[in-house]
Amino acid sequence: MRTVDIIGAGMIPFGKHANMPLVEMGVRAAVEAIKDAGVQPSQINIAYFANMQAGNLTKEFTTGQAVMWGAGVNKIPIFNVENACTSGASATTLAMMSIASGEYDIALVVGAEKLNVPTVDLFNASMRDVAVMEGAVVINGFAQRAVRHMYSFGTTPEQLAMVDVKNRRHASMNPLAMFYKKPVTLEEVLNAPMMADPLTKFSCCANADGAAALVLCASDVARQFTAKPVHLKASVLVSGLFDQIPDMETFEEDQRASRIAYEKAGVGPEDVDLAECHDAFTICEVMHTENLGFCPIGEGGRFVESGATSLGGKIPMNVSGGLLGKGHPLGATAVSQIVEGVRQLRGECGERQVEGAKVFLSECMGAELQGDAKTCTVNILQK
Amino acid sequence: MRTVDIIGAGMIPFGKHANMPLVEMGVRAAVEAIKDAGVQPSQINIAYFANMQAGNLTKEFTTGQAVMWGAGVNKIPIFNVENACTSGASATTLAMMSIASGEYDIALVVGAEKLNVPTVDLFNASMRDVAVMEGAVVINGFAQRAVRHMYSFGTTPEQLAMVDVKNRRHASMNPLAMFYKKPVTLEEVLNAPMMADPLTKFSCCANADGAAALVLCASDVARQFTAKPVHLKASVLVSGLFDQIPDMETFEEDQRASRIAYEKAGVGPEDVDLAECHDAFTICEVMHTENLGFCPIGEGGRFVESGATSLGGKIPMNVSGGLLGKGHPLGATAVSQIVEGVRQLRGECGERQVEGAKVFLSECMGAELQGDAKTCTVNILQK
Numbered sequence: 001m002r003t004v005d006i007i008g009a010g011m012i013p014f015g016k017h018a019n020m021p022l023v024e025m026g027v028r029a030a031v032e033a034i035k036d037a038g039v040q041p042s043q044i045n046i047a048y049f050a051n052m053q054a055g056n057l058t059k060e061f062t063t064g065q066a067v068m069w070g071a072g073v074n075k076i077p078i079f080n081v082e083n084a085c086t087s088g089a090s091a092t093t094l095a096m097m098s099i100a101s102g103e104y105d106i107a108l109v110v111g112a113e114k115l116n117v118p119t120v121d122l123f124n125a126s127m128r129d130v131a132v133m134e135g136a137v138v139i140n141g142f143a144q145r146a147v148r149h150m151y152s153f154g155t156t157p158e159q160l161a162m163v164d165v166k167n168r169r170h171a172s173m174n175p176l177a178m179f180y181k182k183p184v185t186l187e188e189v190l191n192a193p194m195m196a197d198p199l200t201k202f203s204c205c206a207n208a209d210g211a212a213a214l215v216l217c218a219s220d221v222a223r224q225f226t227a228k229p230v231h232l233k234a235s236v237l238v239s240g241l242f243d244q245i246p247d248m249e250t251f252e253e254d255q256r257a258s259r260i261a262y263e264k265a266g267v268g269p270e271d272v273d274l275a276e277c278h279d280a281f282t283i284c285e286v287m288h289t290e291n292l293g294f295c296p297i298g299e300g301g302r303f304v305e306s307g308a309t310s311l312g313g314k315i316p317m318n319v320s321g322g323l324l325g326k327g328h329p330l331g332a333t334a335v336s337q338i339v340e341g342v343r344q345l346r347g348e349c350g351e352r353q354v355e356g357a358k359v360f361l362s363e364c365m366g367a368e369l370q371g372d373a374k375t376c377t378v379n380i381l382q383k
Numbered sequence: 384m385r386t387v388d389i390i391g392a393g394m395i396p397f398g399k400h401a402n403m404p405l406v407e408m409g410v411r412a413a414v415e416a417i418k419d420a421g422v423q424p425s426q427i428n429i430a431y432f433a434n435m436q437a438g439n440l441t442k443e444f445t446t447g448q449a450v451m452w453g454a455g456v457n458k459i460p461i462f463n464v465e466n467a468c469t470s471g472a473s474a475t476t477l478a479m480m481s482i483a484s485g486e487y488d489i490a491l492v493v494g495a496e497k498l499n500v501p502t503v504d505l506f507n508a509s510m511r512d513v514a515v516m517e518g519a520v521v522i523n524g525f526a527q528r529a530v531r532h533m534y535s536f537g538t539t540p541e542q543l544a545m546v547d548v549k550n551r552r553h554a555s556m557n558p559l560a561m562f563y564k565k566p567v568t569l570e571e572v573l574n575a576p577m578m579a580d581p582l583t584k585f586s587c588c589a590n591a592d593g594a595a596a597l598v599l600c601a602s603d604v605a606r607q608f609t610a611k612p613v614h615l616k617a618s619v620l621v622s623g624l625f626d627q628i629p630d631m632e633t634f635e636e637d638q639r640a641s642r643i644a645y646e647k648a649g650v651g652p653e654d655v656d657l658a659e660c661h662d663a664f665t666i667c668e669v670m671h672t673e674n675l676g677f678c679p680i681g682e683g684g685r686f687v688e689s690g691a692t693s694l695g696g697k698i699p700m701n702v703s704g705g706l707l708g709k710g711h712p713l714g715a716t717a718v719s720q721i722v723e724g725v726r727q728l729r730g731e732c733g734e735r736q737v738e739g740a741k742v743f744l745s746e747c748m749g750a751e752l753q754g755d756a757k758t759c760t761v762n763i764l765q766k
Contacts, residue, residue: 001485055438055465062467062749065757069625075639077620078758079473082438082463084445090462094477101484102384237460242452256458366445374448375461 001100005222005229006381008037008215009342011335014327015178016116017209022054022063025211026112027070029332033108033213034071038225041072044215045104048095049080050087050111051331057117067110084366085278086237087111088212088334089377093235095216105218111335112211139204139281143196146283148248150198155286155301157198161189162304163282164202167318170311171325173352176336178208178327203282208327212336230342233265234380249298253376254291254363261361261378262293269293272315272380273357274344276337278365279322285309288363289317292378311352319344319352337362338379345383358383384483388605388612389764391420391598392725394718397710398561399499400592405437405446408594409495410453412715416491416596417454421608424455427598428487431474432463433494434714440500450493467749468661469620470494471595471717472760476618478599488601494718495594522587522664526579529666531631533581538669538684540581544572545687546665547585550701553694554708556735559719561591561710586665591710595719613725616648617763632681636759637674637746644744644761645676652676655698655763656740657727659720661748662705668692671746672700675761694735702727702735720745721762728766741766 010032012025026049034041049064060066064080083090088111095107149155168184171177184202192200222229238257246252262268269292277292279285286300294315295303303309309317320326320340323333341360343349359382366375393415395408409432417424432447443449447463466473471494478490532538551567554560567585575583605612621640629635645651652675660675662668669683677698678686686692692700703709703723706716724743726732742765749758 052444053438055436056442056444059439061435061439061465062757065622065625068622074622074625076622077473077476078466078622079477079620080465082444082465083461090460093460094462097484097486098480100486101480103480103483237462239448239451239457239459239461242448242457374445 002102003219004096004099004232005217005219006214006232006342007217007222007226007229008033009339010036011176011212011339012210013176014208014210014329018116022058022060022112022114023066023070025114025209026067026110029112029211029213030067030071030108030110033215037215039106039215044073044076044106044108046076046098047073047078047108048091049078050091050109050335051080051113052082052084052087053113053115053330058114064110067112073108083375085330086334086364086366086375086377087331089364089379090237090375092214092335092338092379093237093377096232096235099216099218105221107216108213109216109335110211110213111332113329113331114209115207115329116209139196139199142281142283143199145248145287146198149283149286152249153298153301157190158186159301159305160198160203160282160286161186163279163285164189164324166304166310167279167322167324170319170352171321174321174326177321177325178206179321179325199281199283205280205323205328208329210327210329210332210336212332212339214335214338228346230345231382232379233382234261234378236261236264236378238376240374251287251291253365254288257376257378258292261380265380265382267359267380271359272361273359274316274319274354275361275363276318276320276322276340277363279318279324280328285317285322292361292363311354316354319354334362334364334377337364338381341381345381385485386602387479387482387615388600388602389597389615389725390600390605390609390612391416392722393419394559394595394722395593396559397591397593397712401499405441405443405495405497406449406453408497408592409450409493412495412594412596413450413454413491413493416598420598422489422598427456427459427489427491429459429481430456430461430491431478432461433470433474433492433718434463434496435465435467435470436496436498436713441497447493450495456491466758468713469717469747469749469758469760470714472747472762473620473758475597475718475721475762476620476760479615479618482599482601488604490599491596492599492718493594493596494715496712496714497592498590498712499592522579522582525664525666526582528631528670529581532666532669535632536681536684540573541569542684542688543581543586543665543669544569546662546668547572547707549687549693550662550705550708553702553735554704557704557709560704560708561589562704562708582664582666588663588706588711591712593710593712593715593719595715595722597718597721611729613728614765615762616765617644617761619644619647619761621759623757634670634674636748637671640759640761641675641746644763648763648765650742650763654742655744656742657699657702657737658744658746659701659703659705659723660746662701662707663711668700668705675744675746694737699737702737717745717747717760720747721764724764728764
């Protein structure tokens with residue numbers, strides 16, 4: 001199969017964009033990625049648009065076609081992809097596949113989401129579920145996992161809170177993050193209103209509007225456009241097991257997706273210089289750090305406390321700020337993770353640059369009510 | 384690139400399924416297709432779910448994962464695809480691409496849609512558009528095209544109505560059609576309430592619930608499962624030009640998509656034994672018949688009147704009943720077209736069988752307000 005490079009990346013600031021429609025956000029990110037790649041819109045052969053909630057919140061359909069049109073891209077195959085929080089990574093997997101098939105050379109991926117609309121009704125669907133009516137909303141599933149992690153492994157509420165402190169510190173160095181220049185202290189996190197014990201308000205990512213985009217290109221063509229392509233070594237999507245009662249202490253999907261991705265990329269967790277993960281809640285990052293192989297299962301709490309996952313540490317996690325610091329515009333999130341990877345491997349990240357970064361990994365999860373992954377994605381980039 | 388066959392097809396009856404949830408409809412179609420293919424669910428490598436309105440109408444997301452789970456399929460990459468009326472064909476294009484890439488051998492495609500819900504608000508999105516507030520809803524765009532066709536080419540209201548009479552006659556022979564055993568007369572169509580002159584109520588397809596599924600397989604593997612694979616010679620998706628004022632007399636997207644598909648398949652319109660097209664309104668079929676190359680531009684009205692597009696004619700169109708006779712469950716429609724193609728090429732269609740059918744074409748269009756295609760798909764199957 002042909003190998004695939006990323007030659008362009010674009011992203012608008014995440015946060016509240018009350019007056020910017022979904023399509024315009026997508027167009028802005030797409031145009032930046034296209035310019036960054038140095039391609040003409042007419043050279044793009046195929047395009048994917050990732051979004052989760054437009055059908056629900058703003059009643060928009062075939063949104064990708066409107067986004068691509070605004071970016072000067074028409075005629076070609078355009079697909080709208082939804083896979084919850086992993087929508088953007090799923091679109092990237094499809095884009096890589098279309099180039100690998102040999103039929104297309106250059107693919108555009110855009111992820112965008114508008115959550116700040118007059119009536120946000122994100123979890124209406126879940127209300128039909130008896131379990132949810134009893135209180136089992138998303139945060140509760142993760143709070144249960146946090147409690148179990150504390151019980152089984154001695155993880156502390158302070159260690160969980162350190163994830164947010166770290167990611168908000170990272171975000172304070174990222175002008176595109178929702179919480180740019182807005183760090184928080186351990187005390188602020190611990191003393192914030194309790195949402196679901198032990199998760200306080202600051203232990204949860206914030207709804208944001210945002211968009212991010214990538215231009216993927218066949219490696220044999222990429223050199224026409226850039227002297228510094230970033231290699232997309234693996235773009236993996238897996239689904240949950242569904243038929244098993246989940247082990248509360250691990251993310252089996254993380255383990256499975258990363259195993260496949262490491263094998264495809266020919267690297268191991270020890271080779272990864274930095275990673276972005278789906279830190280929708282603080283406990284998530286602790287568990288992702290373990291299940292992606294960066295530290296042993298159960299050690300995630302002590303690992304963050306040691307500073308290993310901070311900028312300058314052994315394996316910096318969510319240097320962009322992650323979902324906790326950057327905000328979480330669902331369909332845009334996983335694309336923005338890869339945008340960060342591209343810019344880190346190119347050495348473009350200023351004060352939050354991971355020096356000498358050569359291998360980047362991003363992980364994203366589309367979670368079920370109980371915190372079990374319906375979908376899980378792992379992408380590995382190499383300089 | 385590897386060639387791809389279709390080895391399994393499944394479909395539930397289209398119509399009102401008030402008490403059957405969306406996921407259950409999808410599961411039923413998927414299970415039938417898997418059984419028909421003779422594969423085990425665990426042998427499926429990748430899966431695509433096509434749907435348009437679940438996010439809006441029933442607030443469901445990652446619906447494909449739930450459908451696949453119900454069909455015994457887990458762990459593998461599962462993608463939810465939305466491309467308006469062409470969602471199902473777009474998912475088929477992606478499934479073909481994933482097999483062509485060499486990475487996957489067997490792909491499952493499921494299209495499902497539930498429109499009969501307490502509050503159907505299909506075109507809410509459009510209401511934000513000033514043009515729509517002035518009355519330019521979908522049917523009006525097609526009515527304008529019908530008026531233009533009558534003016535330019537001498538097409539008559541009777542000829543338009545004959546499309547519905549024909550497709551309802553075809554549907555009356557299809558137990559899976561919404562209007563099974565419910566033919567209509569020319570007088571009934573012409574005298575039905577006028578919706579948008581010259582389109583009466585019977586000139587418009589009906590909202591339906593439904594689901595359809597396909598199992599695609601690499602040709603080099605297909606013989607393990609079936610002695611009679613149907614070859615998927617081309618699965619093409621194109622987007623609208625967007626930047627041009629549309630020619631009201633033609634569907635440029637039809638012409639472009641079918642040109643690509645004919646070239647890929649190595650056949651021409653003269654080789655096609657039967658076709659399904661997106662007859663959302665009677666005028667659509669008249670124009671599709673022309674723009675796919677089955678008769679000259681402007682001759683579509685006289686062509687249907689001649690009987691050429693009826694069962695037994697030169698190029699039977701919508702022998703399944705089409706959208707007019709079978710109903711139009713958006714995300715399921717384009718998959719169901721291909722299901723009909725598979726069954727016709729296998730000779731399984733009983734009284735509506737097209738004798739000796741070897742080449743089948745299906746066309747679908749995701750239309751804009753004015754009747755301009757945002758998306759257009761053409762699939763070609765060969766025995």
